[in-house]
Amino acid sequence: xxxxxxxxxxxxxxKLMTKIWVYVLALLAGVSLxxxxxxxxxxxxxxxxxxxxxxxxxxxSVIIGVILLFFGKGKLSYSKRAPKWxxxxxxxxxxxxxxxxxxxxxxxxGLTMISVIAGQMAMSMVIEHNGWLGSAKIKxxxxxxxAVALMFAALLLVF
Amino acid sequence: MTIILLAGALICGILLSxxxxxxxxxxxxxxxxxxxxxxxxxxxxFLLIAVLFFGKGDIAGVLDAPKWxxxxxxxxxGFxxxxxxxxxxxxxxxxxxxxxxxxxxxxxxxxxxxFFGGAQITFDWQRGLAIVxxxxxxxxxxxxxxxxxxxxxx
Numbered sequence: 001x002x003x004x005x006x007x008x009x010x011x012x013x014x015k016l017m018t019k020i021w022v023y024v025l026a027l028l029a030g031v032s033l034x035x036x037x038x039x040x041x042x043x044x045x046x047x048x049x050x051x052x053x054x055x056x057x058x059x060x061s062v063i064i065g066v067i068l069l070f071f072g073k074g075k076l077s078y079s080k081r082a083p084k085w086x087x088x089x090x091x092x093x094x095x096x097x098x099x100x101x102x103x104x105x106x107x108x109x110g111l112t113m114i115s116v117i118a119g120q121m122a123m124s125m126v127i128e129h130n131g132w133l134g135s136a137k138i139k140x141x142x143x144x145x146x147a148v149a150l151m152f153a154a155l156l157l158v159f
Numbered sequence: 160m161t162i163i164l165l166a167g168a169l170i171c172g173i174l175l176s177x178x179x180x181x182x183x184x185x186x187x188x189x190x191x192x193x194x195x196x197x198x199x200x201x202x203x204x205f206l207l208i209a210v211l212f213f214g215k216g217d218i219a220g221v222l223d224a225p226k227w228x229x230x231x232x233x234x235x236x237g238f239x240x241x242x243x244x245x246x247x248x249x250x251x252x253x254x255x256x257x258x259x260x261x262x263x264x265x266x267x268x269x270x271x272x273x274f275f276g277g278a279q280i281t282f283d284w285q286r287g288l289a290i291v292x293x294x295x296x297x298x299x300x301x302x303x304x305x306x307x308x309x310x311x312x313x
Contacts, residue, residue, distance in 0.1 A: 022248045023257050029241035030261025032234040037266075038275040039231035047224060048216010054206035055221050059232045061199035064239075067192055074190015079197055086185040089194065090201030092178040094209075097202075099167040099174075106161060108280040109266040112168045114289060117259050119172020121300065127180050134184035143303030150296040154289035159165060 034109050040097070041104030053098040057090075085133070111158050118151035191243055252304050256297050263293055 044052040068076070079087060103112050125144055131137035178198075186194035210218055221229070238258075245254045267286060273279030 019249055022245050023253070025241050026245040026249065026254045026257035027261035027264075029238045029245065029254075030258035030263075031265040032238040032241065033258070033262050034265035034269060035275070036231045036234035036238070038269045038277050039228055039234070042276045043224060043228045043231065046228075047218070047220035048210075048214055050206060050210045050214045051216040051218045051220065054203065054210045054214075054218065055229070056232055056235065057199050057203035057206055059229075060235060061196060061203050063232065063236055064192060064196045064199055068196050072190065072192050074186075074193040076189060076193045076196070078185070078189035078193070082185055082188065086181055087197065087201065089178050089182040089185065089198040091205055092174045092181065093198050094202045094205050096171050096174045096178065098206075099171045103164040103168045103171070105278065106164050107168060108270040108278055110263070110270045110280065110286065111165070112171075113262050113266040114293065115165055115168035116172040116175065117262070117293070119169040120176045121172070121296075123173040123176035124179075127176060133177065133180035135180050138304075138307050141303040141306055143299040143306065147296040147299035147303065150292045150299070154292040154296070155165075157285045157289045157292070159161075 034113060037100055037104055037112065038109045040101050041109070044101040045105055049098060049101045052101050053094065056097060057094065111155075114151070114155050114158060118148065118155055121151060122148045195239060252301065256301060259297060260294070263290060 040052050040056065043055070047055075100112065100116070107115075125140050125148065127133055128135050128138040129140045182194045182198060185197070189197075242254060242258065245257070249257075267282060267290065269275065269277065270280040271282045
């Protein structure tokens with residue numbers, strides 16, 4: 001029994017070691033988000049908040065548009081058949097980025113990210129618990145409730 | 160003012176979470192790049208209208224802005240690709256927790272040194288404790304997700 005546990009432990013460790021660089025890349029994805037936010041905060045102060053947000057979406061759609069032309073394997077035409085609520089990602093993204101560009105120069109990147117993450121985690125839980133927006137229904141657990149409480153405690157601490 | 164902006168940042172998180180569900184549903188049928196493209200394109204349409212009627216800044220200023228400031232868009236694209244790469248290899252939950260840790264760490268470091276010309280906010284014990292609380296919270300989410308996963312499979 002003991003040997004069995006040790007073995008699976010070792011396997012877990014080996015699995016983690018071989019995948020550690022994937023974790024590092026995922027970490028860098030988060031670093032990218034903070035850098036992006038920090039720079040847009042500064043750009044917003046010089047050319048305007050809405051203008052900065054527009055820049056991101058306009059140039060972003062050009063970049064992804066080019067990638068899509070060459071590497072797109074999916075069906076963009078689905079957007080004609082899709083239920084309308086599935087097309088609301090754009091407006092949600094717009095409000096998100098614009099609020100971020102307003103907030104970062106006053107709150108700093110750290111506090112802004114803590115509140116974004118707290119809001120995100122709390123909302124994800126509500127969405128999953130109720131199975132909204134086409135998500136699989138996942139009940140809220142005690143651990144997750146505690147997690148959100150801790151996040152709000154962290155928020156109050158820095159604020 | 161600060162409290163309003165803080166509430167705004169919370170709303171950001173709520174919207175982001177809703178957006179990832181919405182885009183998730185769309186991308187299951189249409190594809191990931193297609194979903195991202197549609198989000199950016201419709202976003203640009205809304206913002207063009209908003210800038211034309213409510214813009215107080217100088218849109219032409221984009222042409223004069225330093226290139227490193229314009230490079231922010233590449234960090235957004237980089238985030239997208241790193242996420243697309245990492246999720247199938249380590250799973251959504253592990254990938255998003257790693258992302259959040261990177262986001263928080265980088266946020267605190269950028270603030271402390273005032274990188275990129277933003278406000279400088281020195282690292283203090285409150286910020287240190289906040290990071291510890293966030294890490295505990297992420298661990299709890301991980302455990303909670305494992306539990307609901309086994310409950311679903313069992």
